[in-house]
Amino acid sequence: MLLAVSANSAPPQEAPAADLILTNGRIYTVEAGAPWAEAVAIRDGRILAVGTRAEIAARKGAKTRVVDLHGRLLLPAFGDAHAHPIFGGMSHARCSLSAGKTLDDYRRIIAECVARTPGTGTVFGSGFNQSLFPPKGIPRKEILDEISSDRALIFESDGHTLWVNSKALELAKITKDTPDPKNGTIDRDPATGEPVGGLEESAMALVDALVPPPSDADLQGAITYSVRLFNSYGITSWHDAAVEWDKGGTSRAIQAYKAVQDRGALTMHTVMDLRWNNARGIEQMADILKLSDDARARGLTAKGVKFFIDGVIPQQTAAMLAPYEGTTEKGAAQISLDMLAEAVTALDARGFQPHFHAIGDAAVREALDAVARTRSHDGRTDTRPMISHMNVIDPADQPRFGQLGVTAVFQPLWACDEAYMRLTMERIGPVRSTTIYPAGSILRSGGRLAYGADWSVASANPFEGIEVALTRIAPGENLAPLGPDEAVTLEQALRAYTLDVAYVNHLDTETGSIAPGKSADLIVVDQDLFKIPARQIHATKVLVTLFRGTPVYGGLDRLAR
Template sequence: MNRTTPRLPKTRLLLAGAALLAIGAAPAPTAPTADLILTNARIYTVETGQPWAEAVAIKDGKILAVGSAADVARRKGTATRVVDLGGRFVMPAFGDAHAHPIFGGMSHARCSLHAGKTLDDYRRIIADCVAKTPGTGTIFGSGWNQSLFPPKGIPNKELLDSVSKDRALIFESDGHTLWVNSKALELAKITRDTPDPKNGTIDRDASGEPVGALEESAMALVEPLVPPPTAKDLEGAITYTVTLFNSLGITSWHDASVEWDKGGTSKALDAYKAVKDRGALTAHTVMDLHWNNDRGLDQMPDIVKLSARAREIGLTANGVKFFIDGVIPQQTAAMLAPYEGTDVKGATQITPDALAAAVAQLDARNMQSHFHAIGDAGVRQALDAVESARRSGGAHDTRPMISHMNVIDPADQPRFGKLDVTAIFQPLWACNEAYMDLAIERIGPKRATYIYPSGSVLRFGGRLAYGADWSVASANPMEGIEVALTRVAPEGDRPPLGAGERITLAQALRAYTLNVAYVNHLDKQTGSLAPGKSADIIVLDRNLFETPVRQIHSTKVLLTLFQGREVFGKLQPLGR
């Protein structure tokens, strides 16, 4: 039998209404009005239920309303600033799921080789640094390209010696290799008789003489020669990164490895606090604490202490970064099968049991695990550690993530979705260029089909989040987006690298916005344009959905808002 609500007689309804008026029933609340309305725009929200809008209203740094121009106009009050964007393209600000803000800022503040394209460029830049730095101290810098040192990407000391034999010259590439001159080797007492340290290699010629390259843990042999950064240096590096990232439309990042000292102190954390306290940290910032592979679970109390201190000062350091292996050209990345023409597989820098135990303890504390894994064996070890933690402790919302993954074995590609592990790719790397030639030569044609399989991870139900690994590579999301869609270098003319792994624009934008917010545990606060979220918004000079795909890298950010505040560009004269 159907039942309906009984209808009250009309006289009873009138009497009820009169009674409410008699006791002074409260009027309907007035909807809040906006501080700022951006209207007449093409707004891509990255919200599945409402992907497009015409206007957005902002109040107290948060989004008040998103929708049609007419609907949002209802939020206009007497003090509301209304900016007509003339049909410009608007979207959520970008995030970066893997950056090194302090290392990157410092690398540009010291002797930067990033602009060099040839060995002669490096020689000129380094000579200029020496000339501008009086004294006899070490010249330290970074940014050299391994592809300029074929066939294995290993540099030699002769070029640096031609610049100076009297001062130590030390240059970092990607966090895995140092290029040094003879003076640096001499001061560090590195000779043909010096043994390779655990998890490290002193590159040598056929006679056993060091050639001028130090791999992985061998880099620590010259560390005492590098002047440690001051507190001012660290703060300046963070400020440099904030300014650069805001100019690229980035208002959130994941610092992929914060250094700390035994006992639970961190100069890097202190520097972040100083920048934040003066209002200059205009980005949502999440940090990983560096796991020391030379220690064991004894370091866990220090990590927990540091994480707690970060919370006390208004920062987030709830993740731990594990370095599982090295890189492919130098054959230090851990592979399931030997490198082509060798019996070398590379090696992991932490044992599977030690990694699994550490991840299980972090999982039990609701802390996040972040893994550097480049070879397919390294990727499998990271996935195995997560799976083991899930079996032993149950599911926790820790949102583990694996970065780089130059090669993922086909058997492991479905595991990202099954284990809910986010794949952090550097999309700009997924194209045929000189460095990739070195990698493919090492692993051979079959495994080359598994390089950066972003499309496959998605098809198997996995999640992608993008991070540039800046300053190892350009932080510009526009360049990364184009390569994600084409698998061709911006302005490059070589064939696509694994054309079947291309993804769509919508997928790439999500990987640079909402999915970064997800791994940062900030997806309820930022990453898309929805009421209640932080007003982290960018305005571009073109509509990405209407731009020829090979021109996306040329797109410019006109305006960046962080929490509703202009941190790059100006609303005027943008909206005349």
């Protein structure tokens, strides 16, 4: 039986008419008290009323456009709580390896990139899968050397590892005698000490000078590409999880966002994190405040700060509470708890939101401890801390998310049996592997989830993420589910992709659900997620995406039968 959202009874005669009415649909509102409706009225880009077909028909005026949904499912537009729009857009504009599935694919793609890139300069790209380099996921220079020995080839995986050829190592003067930088590793041959072609964490900076910087047009093009892609997936809100900036308080990324916004092409609610520089101290607060003020003056929001506490598990750079399997190594935090807590407390006092990259269970605990110290100092402020990734969370720490008001930002597509996950489980062993992405446990213990893809590290398509969140199985695979007890319901997954992304963006009164007064950010999809098997959700397509009441993907005419 359809539970309808009241339109606050029939409007009086003088009530404003709608510009647009979407009717005869199955409308899932993500409003807890009344989740279902049949029609929605929109005026001036905002939701005027939600209710039954009869109630909303009363909002029709002489100029109202009425669109029959023919029973289709309408949802609030999705959000993404952890995206890298500039990095992701640039990765597709340069030499993207994301479509490659094998090393031979990489050889072909890179050779094509070299051939079409004039001159003798560096060829830079991203998107390689570390699981194609067994047994430890460390990339080898020899593969790239076969393609080019006279120009630098540099490829990024996930923001934590670079794959480089011998020429890049030579130009950067990286030899067996080069010491590992703080918080970084030069991958080496265990017998000779020679660099093998992998650079981890801060060691990536050793080749920075070889990577050609993007132009202003490149940055703007990257944002525009990402907006269009995300709109096609039904996403109209994102959290840019690491905006780069220069010492002194300037950011070309913020300037690029402003330029795209001025062209009317930023069809996305945008919130930005400014990246914390672990090599500096609390003095960088002055630059961060200046950057945030600059963003606000440009009509943008940058009141989050991203802290990178650790690395990743396959390369054993993630910080763990106990040693990796078969070793005495536990990884290490890249920022001390004292420094982190001081920074978070200082930010909290100024209303800034802390966002932590934490993959290992020790890093997750450090992030929670930093928030706890801040809470003891400042109380329960509304800065809405977030921790992203959390491949492993110790069971003792899982209830602390709800207790401290920290949102767990998972990448749901990762919570399944696939090649990279197998590398992870090999490193941490079978016991800790039972605590991988414990989404269900976080919810059961009173915590909040918000989903983000970490694009372009993973697909930004929310339907793929929703399917894995429900099944813990990769789309199209027939493997056993990964920790099936940690699966969530469809309703929980939809909330984590909509209203709770809006919550971490401090936009939950503006978007994230279908309710009167909110921005008309809506999507119509081609199949009803509530009526199909969960293993079919990934194939769902968006027919129309509305942002502030205007189609930004597809068209309303597309809904006609």
